[in-house]
Structures are given as structure tokens and as C-alpha cells.
Amino acid sequence: MTDPGLKYADDVARLCMDAEATTVRIVQVPDEFPDKWDIADAIPEGWTLGRLRGLLDAAEPWADVKLLSILSVRDWGVCENLSPLLPTVPPLPPKLVPEPLLPWLEDMAERIGVPLEFVAAPAVVALSSVIGRTVGIYPKQIDD
Numbered sequence: 001m002t003d004p005g006l007k008y009a010d011d012v013a014r015l016c017m018d019a020e021a022t023t024v025r026i027v028q029v030p031d032e033f034p035d036k037w038d039i040a041d042a043i044p045e046g047w048t049l050g051r052l053r054g055l056l057d058a059a060e061p062w063a064d065v066k067l068l069s070i071l072s073v074r075d076w077g078v079c080e081n082l083s084p085l086l087p088t089v090p091p092l093p094p095k096l097v098p099e100p101l102l103p104w105l106e107d108m109a110e111r112i113g114v115p116l117e118f119v120a121a122p123a124v125v126a127l128s129s130v131i132g133r134t135v136g137i138y139p140k141q142i143d144d
Contacts, residue, residue, distance in 0.1 A: 005029075005036070013062040025059035092117035096139050098124070 006026075013024040029037055033044050043052055094102055097120050105123055109116045124137070 010062075017062075024062040025056070026062050027056055027059045030055070089117075091115055092120055096137075098137060101127075 009026045013026060016024045027039065032046075034041075037044065039056075043049065092115070094106065094116060097105055097116065101120070101123060105116060105120050108119045112119075
């Protein structure tokens with residue numbers, strides 16, 4: 001395959017991977033094939049479908065050479081397994097949610113089947129960006 005052909009194959013492979021292809025292979029076309037031959041062209045004279053299939057099966061999976069060269073420069077050290085368990089998150093007590101929002105947020109959490117904190121946290125953040133510093137939530141009002 002000529003340099004422009006390799007570049008084109010590399011570009012197509014990258015597009016395929018961007019489109020979430022599971023694997024991509026680039027076939028090295030033998031020198032005996034006609035110039036600019038492509039897999040979409042007719043099988044060259046002297047070749048059989050089985051022989052061409054063997055060429056396809058022998059193709060190595062494509063790897064992003066640019067990405068691999070960047071990754072190989074870094075010293076990542078020894079890989080360690082991550083713990084499969086996440087720490088438990090305590091539920092948000094409803095008394096910490098601002099009173100005017102509580103019925104609405106409890107209803108929303110029940111309707112979509114998530115804990116209260118999943119809807120309360122984003123709602124409070126969104127409202128705080130609108131309200132600004134004019135109102136505050138003080139869960140430890142008596143504590144310093």
C-alpha cells in the first residue's frame with residue numbers, strides 16, 4: 001500500500017473507531033496486486049476468495065500509532081486493581097432541604113426512582129446561581 005493509501009486507511013480506521021467500531025483492521029495489500037487496488041475491487045487474477053479471506057484474517061487489529069507513541073513516552077508504573085466497592089453514601093435527611101422545595105423534590109425523586117439527594121443537590125446549585133448571596137442555607141445554625 002502506498003503512503004497515501006496508508007494515510008487514507010489510517011484516517012478511515014480512526015473514523016470507524018470514533019463511530020464506536022469494536023475492532024478495525026488494515027489489510028496490507030501484497031505488491032503483486034494491481035496499483036491502487038482496494039478491497040472493494042474485483043479479486044485479482046490468480047487469487048481465490050479463500051486466499052483473500054486468509055489475507056483478511058491475518059490482518060492485525062489497528063492501533064492509533066499517534067496515541068500509542070504519546071502513551072509509550074509516559075511511565076505509568078505498575079497497574080493496580082481498583083476496589084470494586086464504593087463507599088456507601090448516607091442519604092440526605094429531608095430536613096436539610098429548603099422547605100419550599102421539599103414537596104417538589106420528593107415528588108421528582110419518587111417519580112424517577114432515585115434518592116432525594118440526586119435531585120436536591122442540582123436543584124439547590126441551580127437556585128443558588130439565580131439567588132446569589134441574598135439567601136443562605138445554614139444546617140448548623142447554632143454551631144460555630
